[in-house]
Amino acid sequence: MRKNLIVATLIAAGILLWLLSGLFGSNDGDRAANPPPLAEAQPRETSREPVAVRARESRAEPRQRTLALRGRTDNKRTVEVRAEITGMVIERPVERGSRVEAGDLLCRVAVDDREVAVAEAEAALKRARIEYEGALKLREMGLQSATAIAQAEAGLAAARATLKREQLNLERTALRAPFAGVVEAVALEIGDYATPGTTCATLLDLDPMLVTARVSAGDAARLEVGAPVRAVTATGRELTATLSFIGNQSDTATRTYALEATLPNPDYLLRSGVPATLEIPTGEVQAHRVSPALFTLDDAGRLGLRTLDRDNRVVFQPIDIIEDGAEGTWVTGLPSVTRIITVGQEFVFDGQRVRVEQDEPMALSARSAR
Structure with a gap:
């Protein structure tokens, strides 16, 4: 038993000495296995x-410093011309893509009895005028009371209003373009029955054209309305525009402001919705x-x-x-x-x-x- 204890003690002492030998040995082997970084081995300055x-x-x-913004072209106005009276459509001289001037006919509703109503209102006005003038002559003779004069005057005013109403109804049979533009869509055909609020045609105002974009608060502070703007469309067309609007209320989601540049488009070659880049000079x-x-x-x-x-x-x-x-x-x-x-x-x-x-x-x- 004592002999086994002595042998075990000697083995443990040998293992301990072998482990301690690594702590006091040379580091050359470690440096060879793990060389220092290149920056330490060869300093930059040496x-x-x-x-x-x-x-x-x-x-x-x-x-010239320029601010480049991505935006798109946008027509200035889009209007749906709607009927104000009821009746059958008897004429529609325009088609999609037609160019029209202000006042051109888009749709015509049947007149029906509206011309007769105008003639009847004119006759009623003539009678009311005669009655009023007769009442005035009788007053000069002392044979007419003030109440009768007022009644005749009211009848004359009512006859004038009735005539004006019937004339307006007759004019409303013709739906006309409120401004010059292009017909984008038509909704009524000849034979359709129109009611108040029915769309006849959709009209686009393409001259002048707008180029819209969004600008940050910092950039908006450096811009001025009236500044010249260079616009380049996605089709490669280069245009000269004028900065016409800078928004005062930021978008709640993007915190940016609306910006608009206006450019002439008399030939209507520039379409709405085309991607474009705005280049705005901001200083030298x-x-x-x-x-x-x-x-x-x-x-x-x-x-x-x-x-x-x-x-x-x-x-x-x-x-x-x-x-x-x-x-x-x-x-x-x-x-x-x-x-x-x-x-x-x-x-x-x-x-x-x-x-x-x-x-x-x-x-x-x-x-x-x-």
């Missing part, structure tokens, strides 16, 4: 040979034209360019894009004169000293085209 880059000097130019700024291929992001996710200071150290400059075109992108946020890295910007970091090879003046444009 690089012997500076990275070679190419740079281009850029000078700011005055540029100093901007640089650069290739979008040079854009990069910093650690915070900001869009910018890598530039060089006087000591040829890399400086990240955040930018704002104000205009994008085929010849390049106009940006703000850079000094008026700055050197932009055009080749090698992907391999350098902020604060690094580099070796500069100056770019040719047209090199950036040539690479952008490629």
Whole structure:
């Protein structure tokens, strides 16, 4: 028994010594298995040979800042011309797509006995006028009371009102266009029976045309009614408009304000509901034209360019894009004169000293085209 205890004690002591040996051993094996990060093994600032880059000097130019909004075209008015009296439709000279002028006939309801009613009202008015004039002569002779005079005057007024009512009913047999426009839809055919409120035709006012959009509160504060606006439709048509309305009540869901631009459309070629982009000038700024291929992001996710200071150290400059075109992108946020890295910007970091090879003046444009 004592012998077994001694053997067990010796085995335990050996295992303990083997475990403790790892705590006091060299760390070289661990470093070989887990090498330090590259940044620790080779500090950035101790690089012997500076990275070679190419740079281009850029000078700011005055540029008009524009606000781009997505919207759509919208006709100014849409009206459903409705019947005001009952009767059978006997004429409808327009079809869908017809262009009409103000006052043109859209539908005509049968006259029936309305002309007879007008003639009867005219005769009643003539009689009432004679009775009133006779009452006035009798008053001059002292043979007519004031009550009779008032009664004759009231009869004359009633006859005039009846005639006017019958004339209006006769005029209402013709449903006419309230303004110039295009017939979008027709609802009555010849032989249909119209009642008060029945739609004859739907009329669109396409001249002038509106381009509607939504704008944020910050942008709305920088805009003024009457400013020129450039509109580009989804079909590629470029139009010149005038800012005609900026809303004063924000939408409860989007917190944006309604905006309208008005443009002439005398030929009616521009249709309602076409997607369009509004470009509204908001002021002049100093901007640089650069290739979008040079854009990069910093650690915070900001869009910018890598530039060089006087000591040829890399400086990240955040930018704002104000205009994008085929010849390049106009940006703000850079000094008026700055050197932009055009080749090698992907391999350098902020604060690094580099070796500069100056770019040719047209090199950036040539690479952008490629």
